[in-house]
Amino acid sequence: MSELHFPWLEISILFPLLGAAWVSRLRDPDLARKWSLAFSGAAFLFAVGAWLDFEFIHGLEHQSEHRSLFTYWLEHEVLHDIFVIDSLGAPLFPLVALLYFLTTLTTLRTKVKRFSFALTLFSEAVLLATFSCQEQLAIIGLLAVGTLPPFLELRARGQSTRVYVLYMTLFIGLLILGWSFVEWEGRDKTIHTWWAIVPLLGAVLVRCGIAPFHVWMTDLFERATFGTALLFVTPIVGAYAAVRLVLPIAPDWVLQGMGLISLFTAVYAAGMCLVQRDSRRFFCYFFLSHSALVLVGLEAVTTISLTGALCVWLSVGLSLGGFGLTLRALESRCGRLSLVEYQGHYPHTPNLAMCYCLTGLASVGFPGTLGFVGAELLVDGIVTAYPLVGIAVVVAAALNGIAVVQTYFRLFTGTTYVSSVSLQIRMRERFGVLALAALILIGGLAPQFNVASRHQAALDIQSHRASISTTPTNHPSGAHDGEPLEHP
Amino acid sequence: MFTQETIIQALGLTVVGAPLTLVVVLGVPTLLGRPLHERVIGRLVQSAIGIGLLAALVVLGLMLSTGARYLPVRVGNWVLIHDYHFSIKFVFDRLSVPFVILSFLLCGTIGAFGNKYMHRERGFNRFFMFYAVFVLGMIITSLAGTIETLFTGWELVGLSSALLVAFYQERPSPVRNGLHVWCVYRISDAALLIASVVLHHLKGGGDFYALVGTEQWPAGHAEVSSYYALVVGLLLLLAAAGKSALVPFSGWLPRAMEGPTPSSAVFYGALSVHLGAFLLLRISPILDLSPWLGAAVMSVGLLSALFSAYTGRVQTDIKSALSFASLSQVGIIVAEIGFTSLFIYFTKYDSIGYVFRYITLIHILGHGCLRTLQFVRAPTLLHDYRIMENAIGERLPRVSSGFWGRLVADNIQPWLYRLALERGYLDAWLYGYLVHPLLRVFRTCDTLERKWTDLLSGEIAAERKPPEIVPEPLEQLL
Numbered sequence: 017m018s019e020l021h022f023p024w025l026e027i028s029i030l031f032p033l034l035g036a037a038w039v040s041r042l043r044d045p046d047l048a049r050k051w052s053l054a055f056s057g058a059a060f061l062f063a064v065g066a067w068l069d070f071e072f073i074h075g076l077e078h079q080s081e082h083r084s085l086f087t088y089w090l091e092h093e094v095l096h097d098i099f100v101i102d103s104l105g106a107p108l109f110p111l112v113a114l115l116y117f118l119t120t121l122t123t124l125r126t127k128v129k130r131f132s133f134a135l136t137l138f139s140e141a142v143l144l145a146t147f148s149c150q151e152q153l154a155i156i157g158l159l160a161v162g163t164l165p166p167f168l169e170l171r172a173r174g175q176s177t178r179v180y181v182l183y184m185t186l187f188i189g190l191l192i193l194g195w196s197f198v199e200w201e202g203r204d205k206t207i208h209t210w211w212a213i214v215p216l217l218g219a220v221l222v223r224c225g226i227a228p229f230h231v232w233m234t235d236l237f238e239r240a241t242f243g244t245a246l247l248f249v250t251p252i253v254g255a256y257a258a259v260r261l262v263l264p265i266a267p268d269w270v271l272q273g274m275g276l277i278s279l280f281t282a283v284y285a286a287g288m289c290l291v292q293r294d295s296r297r298f299f300c301y302f303f304l305s306h307s308a309l310v311l312v313g314l315e316a317v318t319t320i321s322l323t324g325a326l327c328v329w330l331s332v333g334l335s336l337g338g339f340g341l342t343l344r345a346l347e348s349r350c351g352r353l354s355l356v357e358y359q360g361h362y363p364h365t366p367n368l369a370m371c372y373c374l375t376g377l378a379s380v381g382f383p384g385t386l387g388f389v390g391a392e393l394l395v396d397g398i399v400t401a402y403p404l405v406g407i408a409v410v411v412a413a414a415l416n417g418i419a420v421v422q423t424y425f426r427l428f429t430g431t432t433y434v435s436s437v438s439l440q441i442r443m444r445e446r447f448g449v450l451a452l453a454a455l456i457l458i459g460g461l462a463p464q465f466n467v468a469s470r471h472q473a474a475l476d477i478q479s480h481r482a483s484i485s486t487t488p489t490n491h492p493s494g495a496h497d498g499e500p501l502e503h504p
Numbered sequence: 505m506f507t508q509e510t511i512i513q514a515l516g517l518t519v520v521g522a523p524l525t526l527v528v529v530l531g532v533p534t535l536l537g538r539p540l541h542e543r544v545i546g547r548l549v550q551s552a553i554g555i556g557l558l559a560a561l562v563v564l565g566l567m568l569s570t571g572a573r574y575l576p577v578r579v580g581n582w583v584l585i586h587d588y589h590f591s592i593k594f595v596f597d598r599l600s601v602p603f604v605i606l607s608f609l610l611c612g613t614i615g616a617f618g619n620k621y622m623h624r625e626r627g628f629n630r631f632f633m634f635y636a637v638f639v640l641g642m643i644i645t646s647l648a649g650t651i652e653t654l655f656t657g658w659e660l661v662g663l664s665s666a667l668l669v670a671f672y673q674e675r676p677s678p679v680r681n682g683l684h685v686w687c688v689y690r691i692s693d694a695a696l697l698i699a700s701v702v703l704h705h706l707k708g709g710g711d712f713y714a715l716v717g718t719e720q721w722p723a724g725h726a727e728v729s730s731y732y733a734l735v736v737g738l739l740l741l742l743a744a745a746g747k748s749a750l751v752p753f754s755g756w757l758p759r760a761m762e763g764p765t766p767s768s769a770v771f772y773g774a775l776s777v778h779l780g781a782f783l784l785l786r787i788s789p790i791l792d793l794s795p796w797l798g799a800a801v802m803s804v805g806l807l808s809a810l811f812s813a814y815t816g817r818v819q820t821d822i823k824s825a826l827s828f829a830s831l832s833q834v835g836i837i838v839a840e841i842g843f844t845s846l847f848i849y850f851t852k853y854d855s856i857g858y859v860f861r862y863i864t865l866i867h868i869l870g871h872g873c874l875r876t877l878q879f880v881r882a883p884t885l886l887h888d889y890r891i892m893e894n895a896i897g898e899r900l901p902r903v904s905s906g907f908w909g910r911l912v913a914d915n916i917q918p919w920l921y922r923l924a925l926e927r928g929y930l931d932a933w934l935y936g937y938l939v940h941p942l943l944r945v946f947r948t949c950d951t952l953e954r955k956w957t958d959l960l961s962g963e964i965a966a967e968r969k970p971p972e973i974v975p976e977p978l979e980q981l982l
Contacts, residue, residue, distance in 0.1 A: 176961040176962060176963050178960055178961045178962060179957060179960045179961045182960060231953055231956060231957050231960070234953065234957065235957050235960075235961060284949075287942065287945075287946045288946050288949065288950060290943060290946060291943055291946045291947045291950055292950070319586075319587055320587055320588055323585065323588075358676055358679065360674065362673060366537075367535075367537055370534070370535065377663070382659060382663070383655070383656040383659050383660060384656070384660075388656075389582070389583050389590060392590065392652065393588060395697065395701055396588070396701060396704060399701050399705070400705070407698055410694045410697050410698050410701075411694065413694070413697075414690045414691065414693065414694040415690075417686075417690050417693075418683075418686065418687050418690050421666065421683060421686045422683055425670065425673075425679045425682065425683055428673075429670060429673035429674070429679045430673065430674075430675070430676045430679045431674065431676065432674050441537070446537065449535075450535065450536070453535055463582065463583055464581075464582070464583055464584065467583050467585060468585060471585040471586070
């Protein structure tokens with residue numbers, strides 16, 4: 017098969033960047049929405065191209081041959097390998113682009129004036145660059161820059177930025193501090209001191225919203241637009257930072273200790289979901305529980321738990337992205353949604369109700385959906401690493417399942433909502449709903465490809481940790497050791 | 505050439521494929537916002553159930569003619585990586601085949617009944633969508649050859665049940681009860697998942713063949729220690745208790761009567777309520793290893809039977825009365841399972857014990873048919889009573905309190921009556937000692953977090969401020 021050597025990666029980052037510059041000059045919000053849709057759509061197509069290129073044409077061994085626009089233009093060797101797609105980032109890259117595209121697509125006119133498309137495109141470019149970056153300093157720089165768009169939006173909306181600034185400053189400060197020690201001790205060194213590990217771990221915990229560093233997230237959801245908050249958290253960029261910055265240098269026992277804190281957060285956030293009175297705070301805690309589970313899986317650092325965590329990362333990104341967009345669509349029609357009384361929206365928006373149910377259940381790993389096998393792997397892996405305490409994962413999943421159905425009943429049933437205008441789903445929202453449903457169900461019914469690619473990524477992560485890890489690679493669950501499990 | 509194995513494989517896949525196809529065919533138009541016409545739905549349901557039933561009967565015929573007692577249908581590995589595999593396997597044996605046939609028969613009956621009962625109902629398509637998911641879940645659970653496959657069907661049954669309880673969703677009461685049912689099911693699912701993980705680690709896989717031995721049901725010898733048998737068995741008992749509404753989870757069963765009569769009949773009278781007992785029968789060799797476990801199963805069953813026999817006497821509506829009657833039989837069935845395990849453990853007369861298991865299975869089949877009949881007859885029964893009373897011009901004579909009324913002192917009877925009416929205060933205990941304290945803790949945490957955020961931000965959170973009026977013209981919604 018001929019290789020195209022087409023710079024998919026760079027163009028998919030460049031498009032939203034150019035789009036941000038173009039859209040920022042437009043005064044008409046409708047026109048801005050249309051142009052940003054075009055740019056983010058193009059970015060999504062190129063992102064899919066990059067992923068297909070990696071999976072089916074190039075593969076890992078051809079990365080060094082991957083022609084980079086930067087090399088072509090600047091003739092600078094150092095920049096050659098900055099944007100490189102690998103087994104970890106390959107599916108995350110188009111996932112991020114898809115989330116941005118769907119968010120822009122499903123923005124109704126009621127939200128158009130309040131949602132900044134230019135900032136959204138800019139943050140898309142930064143996030144795509146982050147997920148295609150392997151150079152740690154560049155990742156730190158991009159993570160820091162990525163915190164700007166929500167801050168600018170909060171300021172533009174006249175909202176208090178204190179909580180956000182406080183925690184993001186802490187996050188960036190810890191990143192810089194930790195990495196400074198890594199550089200000072202020597203990057204090639206396999207075992208680093210506490211001075212390097214603890215700040216980086218702390219930064220990851222802050223960014224992922226692990227208790228007690230999570231209040232900035234609830235504050236962001238309350239103050240920013242739903243779309244901006246959703247896009248800022250759903251890709252779980254903190255987990256990416258954990259994989260690139262922390263996992264290569266932290267020993268197993270440190271990670272497993274942090275895993276217990278993440279496990280506590282998963283259960284705590286799941287419980288908090290049940291008592292929320294506002295849909296945005298509910299979504300925030302719901303997301304927190306899932307992102308904590310992803311971190312637990314990463315921090316358990318067995319092959320199965322890593323594979324499960326990477327699978328769940330993908331399924332959570334997709335399903336919670338869809339879940340959030342459904343809530344956002346409902347909010348566009350009815351304003352801020354209360355979870356205290358029944359709303360009864362089902363007769364007006366049955367498709368949104370179905371999407372809500374489907375994406376919510378997919379996020380908790382319901383059978384037949386994208387998250388099922390990943391959740392099974394995650395539970396299996398975590399129970400291996402934490403035999404008794406690991407049962408808490410099941411408790412968190414059960415509570416999350418209850419929370420989804422509870423809020424579904426609150427928002428869509430219990431009474432009859434009276435409206436003088438049609439609240440029916442729009443064509444572009446229907447497209448978004450169907451696209452998400454198709455991905456969730458097809459991915460759920462045929463999970464082998466996804467699981468195999470995540471397993472490969474897990475093995476790659478473990479091989480990078482081989483020098484400091486005490487956990488054997490390819491550690492099987494059950495009695496088998498290093499041999500494929502026999503067919504029953 | 506068509507070998508017997510190929511034929512069995514094709515038939516087995518047809519049995520599962522028929523309800524799966526029904527789900528897809530009903531689900532896709534629903535997702536596209538173009539639900540099918542009532543008549544088309546009715547025909548599709550009939551066809552799917554008919555094809556599935558026919559395939560199951562042919563499998564039964566083949567098993568009887570060849571003398572085969574165990575026919576596995578391996579679909580393959582759904583997921584296979586170096587360290588983990590998730591295989592899909594269905595098993596046709598003396599436990600699963602009768603249950604599958606019962607499921608198809610009763611679901612087919614209810615499908616036909618529901619086609620008329622739900623005619624012109626606004627949620628006709630929704631009802632049959634959930635019904636299709638339920639049928640699929642039942643078939644998968646019945647035929648599951650691995651614990652993961654069983655878990656898949658278990659969850660499908662749970663979701664469809666909860667959503668059907670909340671079918672009349674314009675009123676808050678069915679929705680509240682639907683949520684209650686879902687909560688109990690999630691506890692049951694969690695227990696089953698934990699048991700599945702433990703078994704996976706003990707045996708390296710979830711195949712029932714490896715878990716309960718190579719002998720066919722009702723025989724079998726599990727190769728685990730009595731300690732692990734107790735742990736796993738108690739988890740599975742908890743899962744079964746939630747699904748079959750055994751004590752202390754019995755409160756959900758009368759609440760589930762909020763749903764349409766067709767779903768009440770098939771779920772809570774006939775099929776879904778027996779799933780717990782089915783699970784215990786499937787893993788009965790594990791129960792045989794621990795007398796404590798057998799005693800626990802028997803105790804839970806007897807307690808549930810006594811509780812429901814007592815509580816059912818004071819119910820004021822026919823469906824609740826029938827639900828408790830159903831539960832009392834399920835309690836007896838579970839007690840039979842526990843008794844059989846104890847019998848095998850202490851006497852070592854395995855062959856007699858296996859006969860008891862057949863009796864339990866026959867009990868399930870008979871009870872399922874009877875209760876379905878009673879549930880679907882219930883709406884017209886009240887109508888018939890009214891006609892009779894109109895004809896004779898007075899109320900029909902009431903049944904006297906009889907033996908128990910003479911036995912219990914007069915001053916205790918109101919207290920007992922109140923206790924029965926409140927269904928043993930089981931729900932009140934669960935809410936008062938488990939649910940509300942937990943929710944109180946989280947609400948306190950929520951309040952503290954909000955205060956902390958307000959302190960850091962220097963202002964009150966947006967949702968507690970007076971609402972801001974944003975002059976958006978309605979036309980912007982169009």
